Amino acid sequence: MSSATVARPRPGPRRGRIRIGRFTLNLRDRDTVIYLALAIGALAFPTVADFVTGGAGGSIVLLAADAGVYVLLALGLNVVVGFAGLLDLGYAAFFAIGAYTYALMASGALFHTPLHHAIHIPFWLLLVVGVMIAATAGALLGAPTLRLRGDYLAIVTLGFGEIVPRVFRNAGDWTGGINGLSALDNPVLPYWVDGPWAGVGEQFGIVKDLIFSVANPTAWYVLMLILVGISVVMLNNLRKSRLGRAWMAIREDETAAQAMGINTVSTKLLAFAMGAATSGFAGCFYGAKLSLVSPENFQFQVSITILVMIVLGGMGSMPGVIVGSLTVYLILFKILPDAPNQVHSLLATTGFTAIDQPTGDWPGLGEFVSRLKFLLFGLILVTTMLLRPGGLIPSRAEIDVERAAKETSALGLEGAQG
Amino acid sequence: MNGNILEIRKVTKQFGGLVAVDDVAFAVRRGEIFALIGPNGAGKTTLFNCITGIYPPTMGSIYFDGRDISGSRPHQVAQMGIARTFQNIRLFPFMTALDNVKVGQHVRMKAKLWDAMLKTPRERKEEVRVRDRAYELLRYVGIERFADHYARNLPYGQQRRLEVARALATDPKLLLLDEPAAGFTPQEKVQLMKLVEKIVADGVTVFLIEHDMRVVMSISKRICVLDHGEEIALGPPDVVRSNQRVIEAYLGSQGGH
Missing domain, CATH: 3.40.50.300 (P-loop containing nucleotide triphosphate hydrolases)
Structure with a gap:
């Protein structure tokens, strides 16, 4: 093979680039700009929320932290569905495994089980343990399903998603059954973490008295930002690596991928494991923040919601998935639940209270809107997908098709086709 | 032998x-x-x-x-x-020509999961080597200028060449x-x-x-x-x-x- 040194094509013009130490930000790159905007928005959010609500932004900030759980879940499922192209309809199972891991190992729960001994492992350690356990569960589930392709795989994962919450519900001796487990430990910062972060008795520390509690929304929010940040960086590194390319190769053409020496079984297992690991993160956080886990929180609907988030955002595109999950979360958990009240007050201020009164079969407009919630949600989904078939922020594929087609015709290459 | x-x-x-x-x-x-x-x-x-x-x-x-x-x-x-090409071209359509050839080098790479997630110096070095080699192979079959195009957008003849380059990438x-x-x-x-x-x-x-x-x-x-x-x-x-x-x-x- 020729050993001539290769002059790589010159990098494009240097304009629009910012250097920060070792890193270069390219402001002409769409994804960089979106990440930057998201980061700035996320950092400013608590302050803005407080300002807009006149100092009562706490509940919105807590809601944002919960939205972060879904961002993590969507990022994880995107590895399985978006990168590797394996349709997983039971993803909530791994979320449940992460949450129950936390619930069992960081509460008095194990005292009431045949073990008769409660263990209280610190949250920080359990983050790692939860990730490991979820990843292992991902690999275990993956193992028997990997010979299946497409629809068949989807059905088996659907089954797994149904089985796991049921097991948690029925293994009452261990998991508290239908009632779930409650009074889980709050995460606590070690005493040596002090200063602006956490001062004991301080008024303005982010983590007041070193404890993460409901009275401390910003602490949860910052914790969630850190978890999302870590996940985005690691998953993005993976996407651009040997393993990431192998996942995409399997998605594009499994037979060709095998012929290139990719062990499709172990590569798919890793996709399941990495997806599950991310949801282990989310599960630990979720359990700790809610201080309660119950089998009802991990139903099929959760799996579908996450899937909707990544499809709406743009399958395979990480910024798209983040924006998609935030959008869907906002619609599902803020706009739609608030809609009836908004309608009530709108009608009250405009004087149309008459159509808000129930008469005969008519329940009143506010109540009517509340009944239509899921129809509205469906309409939003259908409209978005019609207007933007590739998702809100498509993975580059869809954009480049158009650009490359233009370039090809500009180069006059079409005549060269065999 | x-x-x-x-x-x-x-x-x-x-x-x-x-x-x-x-x-x-x-x-x-x-x-x-x-x-x-x-x-x-x-x-x-x-x-x-x-x-x-x-x-x-x-x-x-x-x-x-x-x-x-x-x-x-x-x-x-x-x-x-043993590397092969297919009778009815089987590229990875939504990956660039360059990435197609990089996938070919999969078996000759050593980066593990942790290397990739944490971007260790070893992994960075390997990625640079793999990218240079991929350009070299694209040039070898004469389609270097298509490096950043999606495989599916290449003209038919270039797709066949890309398949050869991808196969050669497995060394x-x-x-x-x-x-x-x-x-x-x-x-x-x-x-x-x-x-x-x-x-x-x-x-x-x-x-x-x-x-x-x-x-x-x-x-x-x-x-x-x-x-x-x-x-x-x-x-x-x-x-x-x-x-x-x-x-x-x-x-x-x-x-x-």
């Missing part, structure tokens, strides 16, 4: 009652261009699929570099040093080409032949299936002819060309039945 890089030892492949490959035996010598020809449905691609592990032979065995590889899985075969000892000149203009066929000769000159043995007799006869050192799964001739081009059974298989028997 002898002069044969690939030995097909009495290989039979049946699909239910259909015998696609029937007791075929031949050997490909190191450093030669070997061609497999025959009418449509003769079992050529089936034999390729047996060699590359897509399915195991029903009977017989296949030796590569002195090792029995029959029954190995496709990725193991690639790992050992093979033996390259299987399944109808590399299909759909080519005469001019493109000449370019392809030059490319194949360059590949062989660089130390890779080439084993190809081809329908175009001009291509086959001019570049192959030896030819095996299959008809209805049976081997009907084996030898240098001029011997095969004048073989009565080959002429009958291609033109129909003269005497009539």
